[in-house]
Amino acid sequence: NAGVTQTPKFQVLKTGQSMTLQCAQDMNHNSMYWYRQDPGMGLRLIYYSASEGTTDKGEVPNGYNVSRLNKREFSLRLESAAPSQTSVYFCASSVGRNTEAFFGQGTRLTVV
């Protein structure tokens, strides 16, 4: 049972570089999310997709873009990475708003 799979697991970027974090779920979930986790600040929502074909901003969307490619996949793109985007990024999914959320193993991103 794969659940929620994120790639890559680790990444180092130089300031100004771009990259895309990939997320795929095999549970036929409708909703998918991107969070970042920083020490002392908990997890904060970047973007979410309530269903295929829709995306909405979360709490900290600046500097990011997302694409809900299909029901399975939800990618997060950093167009011009900044040191403030150094963080651990988690993708999650759920059937809908009232149901259990499942998380991937995270991507540890360092921007130098």
Next chain:
Amino acid sequence: KQEVTQIPAALSVPEGENLVLNCSFTDSAIYNLQWFRQDPGKGLTSLLLIQSSQREQTSGRLNASLDKSSGRSTLYIAASQPGDSATYLCAVRPAGTASKLTFGTGTRLQVTL
């Protein structure tokens, strides 16, 4: 704005002890509350989900309660083991919003031999 608080931030107990982790939230209008476990350098593992209409949920040695009117939840761990050492996070799903979870900053638990 919904805020979630977990106290204490860290807790150390000897093996075998029963313990309670606390979670409080400021807005009682929620769909549900979910408890997670996070091991160092790892992702979040879902432990228990309590819907707003429920008072408690149990899974093995874990029991989570919800008092929505007072904005509080507790996670009870019975007969703690060293393998329970991890950070425990609670998250609420506010009603009237489109699906997002609001997290507390967690309680780091260490169970010693």
